[in-house]
Amino acid sequence: MDNKIGIGILGLGVVGSGIIEIINKHKEMLYKKTNCYLSIERILVQDIEKNRHVKLNKDILTTDAADVLNNPHVDIVIEVIGGTDDAYLFIEQALRNKKHVVTANKDLIALYGRELHDFAKQQSCDLFYEASVGGGIPIIRGLTDGLVADEIEEVMGIINGTTNYILTKMDEEGVPFEKALQDAQDLGFAEADPTADIEGLDAARKMAILTRLAFHMDIRLDDIKTRGITNVSLTDLKYGKELGLTMKLIGIAKAHGDTLQVNVEPVFIANDHPLSSVKNEYNAVYVKGRAIGETMFYGPGAGSLPTATAIMADVIHVAKNIQLGITGKSVPMIERSARLSPHHLQTSSFYIRLHVHDQVGSFAHISQLFQDMDMSFKRIIQTPMKKQQTAEIIVVTHQTSLETFTNAKKKLQQMDVIKSIESYYQIEGETI
Amino acid sequence: MDNKIGIGILGLGVVGSGIIEIINKHKEMLYKKTNCYLSIERILVQDIEKNRHVKLNKDILTTDAADVLNNPHVDIVIEVIGGTDDAYLFIEQALRNKKHVVTANKDLIALYGRELHDFAKQQSCDLFYEASVGGGIPIIRGLTDGLVADEIEEVMGIINGTTNYILTKMDEEGVPFEKALQDAQDLGFAEADPTADIEGLDAARKMAILTRLAFHMDIRLDDIKTRGITNVSLTDLKYGKELGLTMKLIGIAKAHGDTLQVNVEPVFIANDHPLSSVKNEYNAVYVKGRAIGETMFYGPGAGSLPTATAIMADVIHVAKNIQLGITGKSVPMIERSARLSPHHLQTSSFYIRLHVHDQVGSFAHISQLFQDMDMSFKRIIQTPMKKQQTAEIIVVTHQTSLETFTNAKKKLQQMDVIKSIESYYQIEGETI
Incomplete structure (x- = not known):
């Protein structure tokens, strides 16, 4: 097969399995859409012998990252191991070997997105990460392609499903924070250590990514003012109801002249605002552009198949770019570091x-x-x-x-x- | 200037003026995003001497379409005259001359999309029409790029702002249909002859387009079962409130095996469904995919600047494709004519x-x-x-x-x- 594109996958958790499921199930459709065969060449795992639900040939499993990263048959590396240490080294190595990279790793992209972009461009490699924000919602492509001709003034996102689930529970059932958190943990919407979610850190990382794409400015995570939801009380939610307001953990980025305000905090949203009706574990990103006015992208913010879908949309994009010989060119511009808006402008x-x-x-x-x-x-x-x-x-x-x-x-x-x-x-x- | 791309515009109404406004205002930004200068070479108008709000050199105006269509300096033709007679001939002529085409013309694309696609592909030309459905909402790119790796099961759209405005008025203020229609006309949301809107024909045309992109099947307009909102009564809206249901004019397309159900009609939407909170003249398209689950794209469905933004997103896409030498390749696949689902499957x-x-x-x-x-x-x-x-x-x-x-x-x-x-x-x- 001439038109074969080799895929290497780092990590075989729920998302990695979802990717394999999609590739196996939709072989024909993927061929029609890309005019090439996507062939999974090598998968990095921790334990080769572990029982897995997904059908695959055990020979392609390896515990040595080099088998994926230095593999001449691998054209695209999909990184789904998470974390920022190994993942960074692996992605850098992949790019060094002129392999294109697709990742769902919001932490890594929030912290090192700018330098990884520069390196990818230098290597003529694609580096895509649609799945890093809003799970399956095509928000990154919406910002970089769909709204490319507009000047974006404001991005507001409900981009953490755990906290949105907790706040919805509190609001609709009148249960206090601790109980709602416990419910979320029982249902698998919240992790055993929920700190990153409930303190707004996860949302802040995603805002760092969205800000870069919407405003072409790089913001340091430390510069994002972050307040979590642990102190949100039922009393305030009750007054909110009376006032026609719904509490949401919102990531806000607004341009004021050439300065930028970026923060994550619990905000009262007026009930006629489209974000107010986004409930449970759902995510939504509201974008206000000078020309388009108000628009919103809504969908599941997590889950293995939605995330895998977003990753595959990126893989298809890379596969097309490889065949067209244009990889490394659709990297978004990051023009400069953001200057923070003074408080009198906010x-x-x-x-x-x-x-x-x-x-x-x-x-x-x-x-x-x-x-x-x-x-x-x-x-x-x-x-x-x-x-x-x-x-x-x-x-x-x-x-x-x-x-x-x-x-x-x-x-x-x-x-x-x-x-x-x-x-x-x-x-x-x-x-x- | 080497890297100049020439634009010809057919029509200089509100959308045409919006396009010129964006190109003039965002020269630098557009250069950064495309690595080329977009130069407006020729504009077809009915009356050259008419007073216009938008700044332009009168020398580029013409009343002869051939000045645009046969112009060697024009690379991309933007069609915003509407209608299906002249527009069809003009677009065909543009493609024959190997000019790429961007249009907002839903009527034309609904009726002749398939054959125009085939011709564009044959000519290695791009043919894009993001603005034809949902105004500024990047729904077409969402379906063709964002959800490319998913199998779409269902598309439901509030894709006609006039009827959504009327139904919102009726529901919230208890005014009868005739009065709400009159209000919409007074505010410019409805035309003097509102037939195409209120009878669901406009929505049906947009559904023909969405169906083609989501399911890769071509559906004839006549095969879309269409019922308008003229008979919606306040009595039903009142019972709807009691039952937790909101009335919306919805375009529905659902796949049942290899058959397709497509219809446009007033539908009661349960209040926990994301489409139920889309109000006034806003549009939204809800997409259910096998992998992603539920997602929704929301925004202004009309207006000169939102529409112009969508057109410019297409123009930027074409401009990149021209430089990459890949025009005519990102045309969506239409595999076959749709077989309608029998009623026992719906x-x-x-x-x-x-x-x-x-x-x-x-x-x-x-x-x-x-x-x-x-x-x-x-x-x-x-x-x-x-x-x-x-x-x-x-x-x-x-x-x-x-x-x-x-x-x-x-x-x-x-x-x-x-x-x-x-x-x-x-x-x-x-x-x-």
Whole structure:
């Protein structure tokens, strides 16, 4: 067979098995779409003798990465082992040997995407990673190809299925965070150590990748302000319902002139915003472009077959590029490192929940402060509490800058009438 | 300039102007993305002297199509005049002259897509039409590139903004169809002659295109069963609310073995289905693939800038292909004409609203009929009406075949206890 393209796979977990399943099941369709045969030449595994559900010839299994990376029959290396140490070395070695690379490794691409891109380009090799964000959702191709002629102003994503599942549970069934997390773990939506998910680190890595593609700027992971969902309380969700707001862990990237704001945090989304209806383990990325306006990509954010599908879309893309002799050319441009937007440019409305001494004049004090800060509010809810002489006050502000809001928050903390700032969240979308 | 690619535009309405705006505004960005200059060489207009908002040199305007189509400096022809007569001749002539074609013309592609594809391939020319469905939403690229490795089982689209706007108005504000249509016309969402929109013909044309790309089968427009929204009543929307269902005009294409079901009709969508929350003039296409599961593309379905953005994404794609010498190769495969699915393979649940003589035993009669037809129901609502001796009955069936349902409907019509079948709709998504 002349038109054969050799595939090497690093890792044979659920995603690796999914890839083999697709290649075996859709041989003909893949041939029609690529005009070549995809042949799995070598697979790196930890244990050759392990029982596997997927049908394959044991002779192609190896425990030595070099058998894949230095194999002259391998044209495309698919990396699905995860992690950043071995994976980095393997991908670098693959590129050095002029093999094209397809990976689902968000951690690696978030950290080393820029230098790996440069190296791939230098080697005339393709390096694709559609599966690294949003599982099977073709969001990366949407940004790099579909919206290529637009100027992107804003990307907001629900890009962590675990936290979205937990927040949906809390919101719909009124169960507290710990219980919802336990449920997610029982159902396999959350890992035994859920830290990376619930603290927003996983979402931050994905935002680093999306930011690079949408804005052509490189952002350091450390520069992404990240707040997790561990402190989200049912009380706030209840007030949210009253105000027509739904809480979501959102990755936000917005351009302000030539600066960029990127953060990951729990945000109240107005119920008429398309992101508000994305539930359970589903992911969605909302993109606002100067020309297109609002658009959204929705789908399963994880799962072996969706992820394998995204990887195979990349493999098909590489296979076509190989035959056309154009590999290494569709690498996205990263023009420069991002400059972070100063806080006075980052505007939104805010929700803040306060406990105050329920005494004559306390309400007036707070109103006065907001007025002094030049920060008007849209809604205010005051509820007396069971605890003696304490009232709970919710304020929803009009659009204001993060700088103004942060200053106001500091001043509120110093006021005698205020017992505590219980919580505060940014609001996205038009509130009623 | 060596690396210059010449553009000819047929038509200078709102979309044509949007294209010129993007090309003028984003010269640098376009150069970076394509490594070439896009130069507008010639534009076909009806009246050269007409005042226009967009800045351009009048010398490039012409009233003679041949100046564009036979122009040696034109590499890519963008067709935005619409219609199927002149447009067909122009595109054929452009391809004959080995010019690549980008069009937003859904009518033309729905009717002649297959033969134009064949001709383009024969001429080694690209023929792209991302803007023909879903305006700025990159749904065509999503299907042909993003989900290329999946086997698509189902495509459901809200692909007509006018009817979605009308149904949203009716549902949220309780205004009847005629009033909602008038509002849509006043706001410019509906044309003076709204027939093609409200009768579902526009959606049917778009479904013909999506079907071809998703299932690689060609379907004749006449084979798409089409029902418009003119008979949708507020009464049904009210019952829908009670049942957790939202009415949408949906284009549905589903594969059953090697046969295909394609229809356009008002459908009740369960409120937990992602399509149910697509409101106003927005469009969305929901795709279910064997591997990826459920995914959805959402965005503005029309508008000059979103449409122009989609066209420019195509132009950039062609510009890259020209430089790579691979034009005419990324044409999607259309393998064969579609065989329509027989009605016994088309299953869903159904909503039916009946007026019955309010007499002892009438309810039992109807129940008996359903039982005889082997069609169980999930929900039944009976309401006495003001008209003497008449009751209104709503039945929501479990999953059943269209064949069974159609037979049941016929039998109901013949029953003495039944005064009239007021309405019936297919239901998609899990009903409660």
